[in-house]
Amino acid sequence: MPADIPVITVDGPSGTGKGTLSSYLANWLQWHFLDSGALYRVLALAAERHSINYEDVSGLAELARDLDVVFKHSASEEGKAVILEGTEVSVLIRTESCGTAASRIASLPEVRQALLDRQHSFRKPPGLVADGRDMGTVVFPAARLKIFLTASVEERARRRYKQLKEKGFDVNLPQLSVEITERDVRDSQRTVSPLRPAVDAAVIDTTHLNIEDVIDRVAVLVRDRFPDITGKTGRNN
Ligand code: C5P
Numbered sequence: 001m002p003a004d005i006p007v008i009t010v011d012g013p014s015g016t017g018k019g020t021l022s023s024y025l026a027n028w029l030q031w032h033f034l035d036s037g038a039l040y041r042v043l044a045l046a047a048e049r050h051s052i053n054y055e056d057v058s059g060l061a062e063l064a065r066d067l068d069v070v071f072k073h074s075a076s077e078e079g080k081a082v083i084l085e086g087t088e089v090s091v092l093i094r095t096e097s098c099g100t101a102a103s104r105i106a107s108l109p110e111v112r113q114a115l116l117d118r119q120h121s122f123r124k125p126p127g128l129v130a131d132g133r134d135m136g137t138v139v140f141p142a143a144r145l146k147i148f149l150t151a152s153v154e155e156r157a158r159r160r161y162k163q164l165k166e167k168g169f170d171v172n173l174p175q176l177s178v179e180i181t182e183r184d185v186r187d188s189q190r191t192v193s194p195l196r197p198a199v200d201a202a203v204i205d206t207t208h209l210n211i212e213d214v215i216d217r218v219a220v221l222v223r224d225r226f227p228d229i230t231g232k233t234g235r236n237n
Pocket of ligand 1: 036041103106107131132135187
């Protein structure tokens with residue numbers, strides 16, 4: 001039964017360390033990994049390629065349902081390759097403009113609904129780590145452990161700037177800060193699945209924490225909620 005397969009959700013805005021934490025957890029536990037933001041990003045790219053505009057809600061929902069996207073393990077730094085209609089788009093979807101397009105598309109209830117089954121299909125044994133905005137509130141509301149990461153806008157913009165620079169993108173910090181703030185407002189104020197912590201989520205402010213500190217704190221929660229995996233591995237072992 002899928003309902004018996006354990007899930008850990010990691011939600012929060014971009015630049016909080018969500019992606020790094022989720023990949024770490026999936027790797028540590030040897031569980032499956034859902035990067036739901038990548039799904040919205042790929043959908044935005046596919047809509048552009050198929051010239052489907054944001055007013056064509058049913059066209060977008062249909063595209064979302066039928067989207068030919070595959071997530072593969074790869075030797076890249078991110079550890080996963082995103083393949084859209086047979087072509088690798090892993091780097092292309094990481095631009096801030098693709099993030100903004102994803103956030104616009106993600107505000108459409110029909111699109112969110114159309115991606116639900118696909119997101120649920122990632123829940124396979126032995127477990128799933130799901131990274132996004134509404135993993136703990138809407139997609140996997142019964143998850144046994146829910147984490148919500150926050151950080152100041154300034155710190156998140158600095159982290160995204162560094163990440164994008166390292167990937168070779170030409171970025172500008174003040175501009176990035178504005179785009180992140182706009183994306184936060186859109187994601188938090190939309191009517192469906194707004195970005196907010198689940199009532200039972202552990203909220204961690206990562207502004208003054210490095211990723212190792214965040215992992216250590218979360219590892220304590222993982223061991224507490226999943227005593228059967230205690231001692232297998234993890235940073236403090
Ligand atoms: O996490 P990432 O920055 O890749 O997500 C891109 C955009 O996709 C977010 O700004 C958000 O609007 C949307 N998203 C969402 N729900 C999710 C994951 C991402 O609405 N579960």
